[in-house]
Amino acid sequence: MKPLPLIVQAFRDPPRIAAFSLAEWDLLLRQAAVANLGAALFYLAEQEGVLAAVPAQARAHLDWSRVRGERHRQAVRFEVREIRRALAGLGLPLILMKGAAYAAAARAPAPGRLFSDIDIMVPKERLGDVEAALMLHGWASGHTDAYDQRYYREWMHELPPMQHIKRQSLIDVHHAILPETAADRPDPHKLRAATVAVGDDEGLRVFAPADMVLHSAVHLFYDGEFGKGLRDLIDIHRLLLEFGREPGFWAALPRRAAELELARPLFYALRYSARLLGTPVPDEVMAGQAGRPPAPLLALMDALFLRALLPMHASCTGRLSGTARFLLYLRGNWLRMPPLLLARHLFHKAFISPRTQQDA
Amino acid sequence: MTLLSSLSRDEVGRRLHHGGLRLQTGEFTFRIQSGIPSVAEGISLLYADYPLAPQDQFADFHVSLQSAGGVRRWWRRQVLFDNDGHAPFKPLPLAQAFPMLEWGLNFCVSNRVNGYLIFHAAVVEKGGRTAILPAPSGSGKSTLCAALVSRGGWRLLSDELALVRLDTGELTPLPRPVSLKNASIGIMRGYAPDAVFSREVHDTVKGSVAHMKAPAASVARAREPARPGWIVFPQYQVGTVATLTPVAPAEAFMRLAGNAFNYDLLGAAGFDTLGRLTDAAPAHEFTYSSLDEALALFSRLAAGEL
Numbered sequence: 239m240k241p242l243p244l245i246v247q248a249f250r251d252p253p254r255i256a257a258f259s260l261a262e263w264d265l266l267l268r269q270a271a272v273a274n275l276g277a278a279l280f281y282l283a284e285q286e287g288v289l290a291a292v293p294a295q296a297r298a299h300l301d302w303s304r305v306r307g308e309r310h311r312q313a314v315r316f317e318v319r320e321i322r323r324a325l326a327g328l329g330l331p332l333i334l335m336k337g338a339a340y341a342a343a344a345r346a347p348a349p350g351r352l353f354s355d356i357d358i359m360v361p362k363e364r365l366g367d368v369e370a371a372l373m374l375h376g377w378a379s380g381h382t383d384a385y386d387q388r389y390y391r392e393w394m395h396e397l398p399p400m401q402h403i404k405r406q407s408l409i410d411v412h413h414a415i416l417p418e419t420a421a422d423r424p425d426p427h428k429l430r431a432a433t434v435a436v437g438d439d440e441g442l443r444v445f446a447p448a449d450m451v452l453h454s455a456v457h458l459f460y461d462g463e464f465g466k467g468l469r470d471l472i473d474i475h476r477l478l479l480e481f482g483r484e485p486g487f488w489a490a491l492p493r494r495a496a497e498l499e500l501a502r503p504l505f506y507a508l509r510y511s512a513r514l515l516g517t518p519v520p521d522e523v524m525a526g527q528a529g530r531p532p533a534p535l536l537a538l539m540d541a542l543f544l545r546a547l548l549p550m551h552a553s554c555t556g557r558l559s560g561t562a563r564f565l566l567y568l569r570g571n572w573l574r575m576p577p578l579l580l581a582r583h584l585f586h587k588a589f590i591s592p593r594t595q596q597d598a
Numbered sequence: 599m600t601l602l603s604s605l606s607r608d609e610v611g612r613r614l615h616h617g618g619l620r621l622q623t624g625e626f627t628f629r630i631q632s633g634i635p636s637v638a639e640g641i642s643l644l645y646a647d648y649p650l651a652p653q654d655q656f657a658d659f660h661v662s663l664q665s666a667g668g669v670r671r672w673w674r675r676q677v678l679f680d681n682d683g684h685a686p687f688k689p690l691p692l693a694q695a696f697p698m699l700e701w702g703l704n705f706c707v708s709n710r711v712n713g714y715l716i717f718h719a720a721v722v723e724k725g726g727r728t729a730i731l732p733a734p735s736g737s738g739k740s741t742l743c744a745a746l747v748s749r750g751g752w753r754l755l756s757d758e759l760a761l762v763r764l765d766t767g768e769l770t771p772l773p774r775p776v777s778l779k780n781a782s783i784g785i786m787r788g789y790a791p792d793a794v795f796s797r798e799v800h801d802t803v804k805g806s807v808a809h810m811k812a813p814a815a816s817v818a819r820a821r822e823p824a825r826p827g828w829i830v831f832p833q834y835q836v837g838t839v840a841t842l843t844p845v846a847p848a849e850a851f852m853r854l855a856g857n858a859f860n861y862d863l864l865g866a867a868g869f870d871t872l873g874r875l876t877d878a879a880p881a882h883e884f885t886y887s888s889l890d891e892a893l894a895l896f897s898r899l900a901a902g903e904l
Contacts, residue, residue, distance in 0.1 A: 260655055260656045261654055261655055261656065263656060264655070264656045264657060268660060268682050271682065272682070272683055272684070293656070295627075295656050295658070296656070298658075298713060299658070299710075301712075301713060302710055302711055302712040302713060303712075305712035305713075305863060305864060305867075306712065306863065308865070309862075309863050309864075309865055312865065550683065551682070551683055552682075552683060
């Protein structure tokens with residue numbers, strides 16, 4: 239196997255950061271930029287106490303990225319406050335997911351993690367109320383096409399993304415973590431019931447530790463797009479490092495995965511996090527996994543994921559990277575919709591949906 | 599330090615085509631790759647005085663300009679600007695390759711470099727103090743800048759990007775070719791006949807474009823920052839006498855914030871830096887129609903007579 243890309247080495251073995259040569263920094267920063275990990279790399283070096291060892295030219299880039307990370311953190315705090323204000327009258331707690339949850343609850347993946355939308359979860363029967371409240375406070379759906387509206391509302395696990403008309407901030411309102419059309423349907427009630435408060439603030443909640451890992455795994459390994467794959471795998475790695483120190487976590491995680499029908503994505507998450515990032519997963523958890531696919535399928539998945547999870551930078555891609563990404567794109571769609579519906583959907587998108595200016 | 603002029607024209611083309619040419623402009627090193635002859639020609643002509651950075655060490659930005667593939671190889675050939683795998687712009691006709699390189703390099707700096715408050719302005723220096731000339735396109739900023747640095751005895755810090763250091767409030771040089779558009783090209787050829795100009799490129803989004811080589815003395819002092827002196831909003835206006843009109847600091851602040859690339863991103867640091875700048879440098883509107891008059895007035899400004 240080829241040596242791991244420098245950006246993977248940095249997150250796998252943070253003390254290594256102090257030893258990178260100037261020429262290595264040249265490549266490392268480029269890999270970090272394409273994987274959207276520049277700001278995260280700054281905070282990693284800071285946590286590790288090795289900023290002073292970074293050559294001046296590279297250090298400047300890290301400092302520039304820190305500015306972006308800092309600004310992002312402020313913006314997320316502000317948006318969360320605004321969303322909360324918008325939903326205040328509904329008698330619902332605000333449940334944050336993914337990046338916004340890591341930021342609000344100060345979880346390990348948060349420092350320098352950049353994301354473009356805030357994901358929240360609400361009960362399906364309250365979707366209408368939530369949408370109306372957000373619209374009253376300036377968020378509107380950009381998808382005006384009737385087909386898109388129907389696609390989201392009938393088949394997906396979320397409303398069409400809503401964007402604030404003044405600040406351009408994006409919210410994804412979810413009622414589940416997988417589409418209505420997917421074969422696996424983790425029960426949203428169970429996820430919501432297990433949420434934990436952020437600090438003493440009962441009205442602001444995030445998924446329980448095991449669920450947070452599982453959602454991260456579902457998001458990455460059910461998706462068809464891997465442009466941010468490495469960033470998402472690093473999330474999983476860091477959540478596992480953090481929660482793995484808590485007593486009982488490793489015993490509870492596979493149990494919870496079985497309960498939510500998410501043994502397979504958990505298997506992939508643990509496998510590739512350990513393979514690429516060296517996550518210390520206990521042997522008994524790794525060995526006794528219900529989600530392990532049959533050997534030929536696993537060999538194929540190894541071939542695909544170990545390519546697609548690397549940054550989309552010329553220095554990290556090989557002859558088969560493009561093919562791997564394409565096959566995983568097909569797989570992602572396949573998992574989200576039954577074949578006939580998928581065929582119909584792709585046909586509609588290709589030939590019937592009006593082209594926007596950007597596509598043309 | 600090796601200058602680009604030590605390489606033959608063929609060697610410049612060869613490096614651009616294979617492995618990339620590492621060019622030092624101010625604090626930033628660009629690794630440029632291109633197989634396009636007009637790019638090699640423009641770089642050889644306008645960047646002769648710039649230092650080359652060591653090969654295979656470190657570059658701040660890795661850019662390439664290549665002809666687009668596919669049928670475009672045969673029909674209406676196009677050029678694509680690539681920033682290490684990311685293409686921020688749509689392709690342009692192949693003839694516009696060199697202007698596209700200049701726009702692309704500006705994009706790299708304004709999009710990434712957050713150690714400075716960056717706004718769209720020309721910056722020139724005399725006696726250690728800088729005149730900052732912010733302006734939207736078409737205000738005569740570049741023409742005035744070109745005149746000041748070619749005949750007015752001012753040093754060129756930048757024609758496009760004012761880089762204000764967040765810690766010291768000083769202006770950091772990024773001397774690169776001065777971009778001239780439409781009628782200014784002919785005017786400057788007449789006004790500064792000794793200056794070096796790139797080939798004129800027509801039908802760009804900005805009309806006809808040509809670049810004037812930065813004075814060698816300005817390039818040699820590219821690592822030497824300067825204090826803020828004056829903020830001058832230029833406006834070319836046919837038939838006017840050169841006139842300076844004071845602008846209140848608060849108004850200058852708002853106008854510069856609106857011209858800045860990363861004001862929002864910098865948050866409090868951007869606010870503080872811009873506040874210090876508008877406190878330190880008195881601001882003026884400047885209308886002019888004659889470059890001679892403009893230069894005379896700028897000399898008096900530098901001499902402290904205004």
